[in-house]
Amino acid sequence: MKVELFIPCFMDQLYPDTAMNTVKVLEKAGCTVHYNPEQTCCGQPAFNSGFWDDAKEIGTKFLNDFPEESVIVTPSASCTGMVRNYYTDLFLNTMLHNKCRTIQGNIIELSDFLINILKFDYFGAELDGRAVFHDSCAGLRECHLHGEAKLLLEKVHGLELVPLKGNETCCGFGGTFAVKFDAISSAMAQQKVDNALEAGAEYIISTDASCLLHLQGYIDKNQLPIKCMHLADVLAHGWGNV
Structure with a gap:
């Protein structure tokens, strides 16, 4: 399966080894991993702080950074939760509403993806x-x-x-x-x-x-x-x- 990889901004900056290990794990599970280097943040910090306009701007970039037809895997439950649950508030009745709903259905946290989609649980770790x-x-x-x-x-x-x-x-x-x-x-x-x-x-x-x-x-x-x-x-x- 081909997957898009979303790496949270703080992981990119503070835990790059974890990001690379995510790639290794996905590849060992049989996935072809694509990473868009233009990706940045899902907008969660701004959203949680009440800066919804800023969060919407960042979220718009996020939605445009990923193709609608692809599964998006991320090693972060909080970023997954942000996109799945709170993008609805940001993009309701906007030009991006339909694309948002599609991507909300496509983003999935790493363990959820491995167990419930791939049915893959052994890595020899x-x-x-x-x-x-x-x-x-x-x-x-x-x-x-x-x-x-x-x-x-x-x-x-x-x-x-x-x-x-x-x-x-x-x-x-x-x-x-x-x-x-x-x-x-x-x-x-x-x-x-x-x-x-x-x-x-x-x-x-x-x-x-x-x-x-x-x-x-x-x-x-x-x-x-x-x-x-x-x-x-x-x-x-x-x-x-x-």
Whole structure:
């Protein structure tokens, strides 16, 4: 299957290795991956901050960067949720309304695509250690993901996946929430990391690099013995650099 790849702007800037691992994972699953280098952002930061005119301008570019007939895969539940759910508010009764509706039906988060579309769950990945999986708010509530990533992680050699207490509770990032309410945000991150440590985890894995950025910041600040990893990095671990 030929797919278009959308890489979130913050991943492009901060986690390029995760972006490359997404390509490796998709290619190993049998996909031909096309990446449009002109792509930038889905408009979520502006939209969440109340700048809807700016979000609409960015969203218009997003819609024009991708062909209507293609499946668009992204390693981000939050960006998927933004396009699927909130572009309706931005482009209702506009010239782009029909194209928007088509692309909303075509964009899909990575784990959702691998499990529910390709039916592909084994990559030969290897990662020794114990891990918990963090279901992001966007993954649970906007993309309705329930267990796809865990099915993939169960096939990773050497990885023991254990339950995370309070798994459906937000990690505290929430985009600008972490800036506007930093004390509350940090306390929520602390709770999430403490629960992971209580489970004896060495890794926190998620589908959203934004959550992991937030949690890793708390971990690094407090020098805690645990590490955050994106699902794509785990699935490419042990073979992706061979």
